[in-house]
Amino acid sequence: MTGMIRSWPLALTAAVIAVLVILPLLLPNFWIANILGRSIAYGIIALSLTFLATYGGFVSLAQTMIAGVAGYTIAILAPTAIPAGAGWSYGLAIPFAILMATLAGLIVGAIAVRTRGIYLLMITLALAVGFSLFVQSNVELFNGYEGIRNVVGPDVFGMPFRTPLVFYYVSLATAVLLYLGVMYLVRTPFGLVLQALRDNSRRAAALGYNTALHRIAAFGAAGFIAGCGGVLTCFYNIGISPGSVGMGATVNILIMSVIGGLGHPIGAFIGALIFTLIDTFAASIYDRDRFNTLIGLLFLVIVLASPDGVLGIGKKLAGLFRRKERSAEAAPVSPAQASPAQSEH
Amino acid sequence: MSKRNRKVAAIVTVAAAAVFAGPAHAQEEIRLGSIATLEGPFASGGQDGHRGITLALEEVNYEINGKKIVWTAESSNAQADVALARARKLIEQDQVDIIVGPLSGAEGIALRDYSRTLTGKTIVNGSSAASDTTLRDPSPNFFRFSTEGAQWMAGLGNYVFQEMGVEHVAVIANDYAFPYAQVFGFMVDYCRAGGKVTKLWSPLGTTDYSSVITRIPRDAGALLVIKGGTDALAFLTQYAQTGGELPIIGGSIMADQTLMSARGPHQRLMEGMISAGPIADIHDDPMWQEWVERYRERFPDGLQSPSIHGFNYYTNTKAILLALQEVGGDLSDNQQKFQQALANLEFKNPMGATVKLDENRQAISDIFFTRIVKTDDGLRTESFGRADGVDQRLGLSPEEFEKLGSPSRDNPSCPPVS
Numbered sequence: 221m222t223g224m225i226r227s228w229p230l231a232l233t234a235a236v237i238a239v240l241v242i243l244p245l246l247l248p249n250f251w252i253a254n255i256l257g258r259s260i261a262y263g264i265i266a267l268s269l270t271f272l273a274t275y276g277g278f279v280s281l282a283q284t285m286i287a288g289v290a291g292y293t294i295a296i297l298a299p300t301a302i303p304a305g306a307g308w309s310y311g312l313a314i315p316f317a318i319l320m321a322t323l324a325g326l327i328v329g330a331i332a333v334r335t336r337g338i339y340l341l342m343i344t345l346a347l348a349v350g351f352s353l354f355v356q357s358n359v360e361l362f363n364g365y366e367g368i369r370n371v372v373g374p375d376v377f378g379m380p381f382r383t384p385l386v387f388y389y390v391s392l393a394t395a396v397l398l399y400l401g402v403m404y405l406v407r408t409p410f411g412l413v414l415q416a417l418r419d420n421s422r423r424a425a426a427l428g429y430n431t432a433l434h435r436i437a438a439f440g441a442a443g444f445i446a447g448c449g450g451v452l453t454c455f456y457n458i459g460i461s462p463g464s465v466g467m468g469a470t471v472n473i474l475i476m477s478v479i480g481g482l483g484h485p486i487g488a489f490i491g492a493l494i495f496t497l498i499d500t501f502a503a504s505i506y507d508r509d510r511f512n513t514l515i516g517l518l519f520l521v522i523v524l525a526s527p528d529g530v531l532g533i534g535k536k537l538a539g540l541f542r543r544k545e546r547s548a549e550a551a552p553v554s555p556a557q558a559s560p561a562q563s564e565h
Numbered sequence: 566m567s568k569r570n571r572k573v574a575a576i577v578t579v580a581a582a583a584v585f586a587g588p589a590h591a592q593e594e595i596r597l598g599s600i601a602t603l604e605g606p607f608a609s610g611g612q613d614g615h616r617g618i619t620l621a622l623e624e625v626n627y628e629i630n631g632k633k634i635v636w637t638a639e640s641s642n643a644q645a646d647v648a649l650a651r652a653r654k655l656i657e658q659d660q661v662d663i664i665v666g667p668l669s670g671a672e673g674i675a676l677r678d679y680s681r682t683l684t685g686k687t688i689v690n691g692s693s694a695a696s697d698t699t700l701r702d703p704s705p706n707f708f709r710f711s712t713e714g715a716q717w718m719a720g721l722g723n724y725v726f727q728e729m730g731v732e733h734v735a736v737i738a739n740d741y742a743f744p745y746a747q748v749f750g751f752m753v754d755y756c757r758a759g760g761k762v763t764k765l766w767s768p769l770g771t772t773d774y775s776s777v778i779t780r781i782p783r784d785a786g787a788l789l790v791i792k793g794g795t796d797a798l799a800f801l802t803q804y805a806q807t808g809g810e811l812p813i814i815g816g817s818i819m820a821d822q823t824l825m826s827a828r829g830p831h832q833r834l835m836e837g838m839i840s841a842g843p844i845a846d847i848h849d850d851p852m853w854q855e856w857v858e859r860y861r862e863r864f865p866d867g868l869q870s871p872s873i874h875g876f877n878y879y880t881n882t883k884a885i886l887l888a889l890q891e892v893g894g895d896l897s898d899n900q901q902k903f904q905q906a907l908a909n910l911e912f913k914n915p916m917g918a919t920v921k922l923d924e925n926r927q928a929i930s931d932i933f934f935t936r937i938v939k940t941d942d943g944l945r946t947e948s949f950g951r952a953d954g955v956d957q958r959l960g961l962s963p964e965e966f967e968k969l970g971s972p973s974r975d976n977p978s979c980p981p982v983s
Contacts, residue, residue, distance in 0.1 A: 254650070
């Protein structure tokens, strides 16, 4: 029984991926690139936050900034950028941008290594705001308020990156790899120590683990994930400007993670999809002068109804469903089944 | 765990419903999309932009040659990424033929780059006024019938140096493309006349200007303040409260109803303020008076006098409608006839100034010098001079203009010798 339940997520993951792969056959281009593609690209940045929050208990507001480090790096190095920068090839520029983001993640982790909870939030927020003000006022390297435009991305199989299918499949493949990577990472000894840090960092330290090093490494891994997202969103937006890394963008990523649910990495993508749908269509549903009110209300309702986001709602429903099943079968309840939140990870 | 299955199924169903519910693109209608900032620091400008579009569309009763004009409005928040996302939605999901918009500089550049990737679609500027949008790397699908930031200041530099006798101006401006263009337009004349300029930049949305105010040089004879909306209000309020007395020369979006209708200590500084731009509240051209009257009648809740954004969105929408009328609403052949008609258009905007386009599809039109006067209804701008047919190169030859370089924080430069 337990074995069957355990094998479910794998089968389900495969099924969802299969659906996502064939979905472009059914949907118009707008949906492929600007709803699904955009959700996946921003979902990757949200994934880096969800990874840190779920397994380390670190809520970092610096993830958008780290994605911005990758975005600006690629924009400065890209061959087509206006104003023109270094003019590297994309083959070199993309790995370098992700490397820079990983470094930025490690640095943020090192700066915030002694903080927890609200203090961690404040330090990462300060870094994020500082970075966005810095790129806005620096003209020599970052071109100030206008940012760097016309970063179109590489050609993939001879097709420009902005082709909806190319953008979608590249984003999807990146997201799947990163998602599976996260799922693998949290089962490794490193991931287990990370979860020990979340649950009781003193005990983990007493057992002899170097907590600081594990934390910094976790931020580095999150930096790598955010960097991949940063490169994709930079191509999607045909460039990057301070608005892409400002307060608004930072909060958007947090909203995606929270409404999706901080209980499982998939929450990041569900949150990103909901956010994108609302952001795109709220103005068509509701008065154009006031549609932000609708967006705000909807997020409020989701968070009020379920502090664990949409995933939490799903779990509650599933819990109800199972209880009914069980009472019908009058089967004994094993502890592992009763608390799905931990056992499923 | 099967609930995840159900959730995915639900999402797919909703998505499919939304996709297929979109109405089929009928041949007999013309789809117009608009992007204006209804959020953020320029929200009041965006609302007035909507009024401008409404006025223009109502003139033709939402119809060209029997084809209905369907207007889809989108809102942005003055960020390039957001404007781009909205434009993509309008073009790819709502399948509009023409977009009018956006309102601010960086958005304009982002949409120009996007328009280059389109075929058979046209983007006509709303009220964005960064020079580079049409000056460098122009896009064949991007048209601008409103004059831009540098043009708006044409001739003002000479006036300040010669008529006002001010030899050192402190520039207080926001740090982005549009103010760069305005400062550029002012300084080209002013520096050449022999004036000196100290520049003090601050980011958009700044609320505390104490550090800027303390850095105003002692020997400055006037302030050139290039800010709009709430930023302008914040600076002027603070400057008035610290006892500032220098005469103020305003940027083109500063001497605006947003600021003049607001009450507060800044009012003291505003009377007599000199500025330049495409409009003036009090202007004795009958076309203008008729238009303002119509605006007030249609929008009793609107501004006392239409803002620069209302005016620009109106002018650009008007251009679209005139070109559509000329081709009888024919948008076939990837809009070739329509775009040709746009390029050759010559008409008068509500200020009574002739508008035509240059080879980069940028407007050449008249600029007005204005002064703020007190009337029974409060403060108003009044035109007292005019520069005719200002083009984007400010009357210089292409070579001379090219030598000046692109407007930026540091260009042009004529700092005081200390």
